[in-house]
Amino acid sequence: MADDGDPNFNRRLTEIADRITVALDQLIPPAQGPEADLMRAMRHSALANGKRMRPFYVIETGAMFDAPEKSLLRAAAALECVHCYSLIHDDLPCMDDDDFRRGQPTVHKAFNEATAVLAGDALLTLAFKILASRETHQDPHIRLKLLERLADCSGALGMVGGQMIDMLEDESPRDLNTITRMQRLKTGALISYSVEAGGIIGGASEAERQALHGFAHDLGLAYQISDDLLDATGDEADVGKPLRTDAEAGKANFVTLLGVEQAQERVRLLAAQAKEHLAIFRNRANILLQSVDFVLDRTH
């Protein structure tokens, strides 16, 4: 286990989360006009307390390549817009029907369903707007690469496809292959994007991009299994959202299929493997290495 008290790591994590919140506050249009509730709902979601792990990976990966800070911050904010939009839509009554998220009412509870659908739509659109803007990077090819890969990772062949698989559970019970595919698309694709974006902005070599991709692949899978472990064994008061949801809905997940012990063992193996991918970066990857244990220790 990493030392959770590592002041350097925790300081950087908090600092990045704060910078992302400030950036999103500036990027989301002010709540004005008869449509002001739309912007309020966007803010309710995007400015809520979160660990901001995806932005963290954009910024820390980019920092390994001395990439421009402003570019990293804007790419990270765009990615967080996509993440928040996906949470808003996933929480809808016709999807996971969740009432609480990040310790506060979900958007459709705080506002209403129509506003939640629209706030998600607007956050997704804003993400592409941010990336297309000249302020994100002076090189148009880098902006376009960031855009195209974000669309790939978040669309029908990425995150949305994964959520679609997740919605089909009622119709046919899932096996481990289907759950792995679902995870890779639903949560894995955006985690991969987070390290890829840092590499795109930083001009990573092909070998470096492969290493980052392998790291994100293993970390993403480990994260999902640890999330299922949290759902099975965590404490609701600590986590800030209802647990045991999969078990109550009779949904198969990594823990129901593998059992707690084997699931824990997989997380350990994947964590070790994720770290090995970073060997080519030597001590430049220290923060990313520390992040693995932090991300997988879901008690904080």
Added chain:
Amino acid sequence: MADDGDPNFNRRLTEIADRITVALDQLIPPAQGPEADLMRAMRHSALANGKRMRPFYVIETGAMFDAPEKSLLRAAAALECVHCYSLIHDDLPCMDDDDFRRGQPTVHKAFNEATAVLAGDALLTLAFKILASRETHQDPHIRLKLLERLADCSGALGMVGGQMIDMLEDESPRDLNTITRMQRLKTGALISYSVEAGGIIGGASEAERQALHGFAHDLGLAYQISDDLLDATGDEADVGKPLRTDAEAGKANFVTLLGVEQAQERVRLLAAQAKEHLAIFRNRANILLQSVDFVLDRTH
């Protein structure tokens, strides 16, 4: 009135609609894997019979500037993806709750609500993917301009903002100012984008862009008023969707506020004004001129 039988105009309109359907069929991922219903739902919406007026304007405006056909087709397909996504989400039970669209069941009726939310999300994402791709135009600045303006016109300060205003009707009755603002955002922004996109790809001058913007502004407003007239006076069997919806819901619109005759007079004035904007293009704008009467004659 334009001669509805003008063979040149009608042939071009049909030809463009067919080309857009073929393009969307190629651009939407094939229905494969456990998530195949997602792609089926995207296709159900995007490949349905439609007049494809927005794509028509992208392509015919671009043709005035001899812009590359492939670029225009891809930009038009991207715009149609955004239009279709907005229809899917607007039809949801929590929004307008419509069961039929373009003469067939809406996506949430043919599939289910979760699939409809996700299919809309995926079509929106696909639009940006299409525009970011090198195949859309070799000049990265043109792709980025297309992207940024599409995000502006379809996001919180454009179409989604307009839909938000439309959803607030239950809470406070709308006056003419609010309805005009709603229309400008909800339908006007994408109509403006359709002629703007042709101009971006074709390299229109500042004066030409202003003229196109004025044309789209007047046409968009006239279109919305004619849509309200259709809702009040049209024939359901001809139109392929339920009518009298605003009246039944007690919703104010241009016709309930102005009356049928004054609404018709406004459409006539706006149509004349729209055509005047095109004077600087002389006979290059013949097809756009003919389109005005076609678009506003909602009996076909």
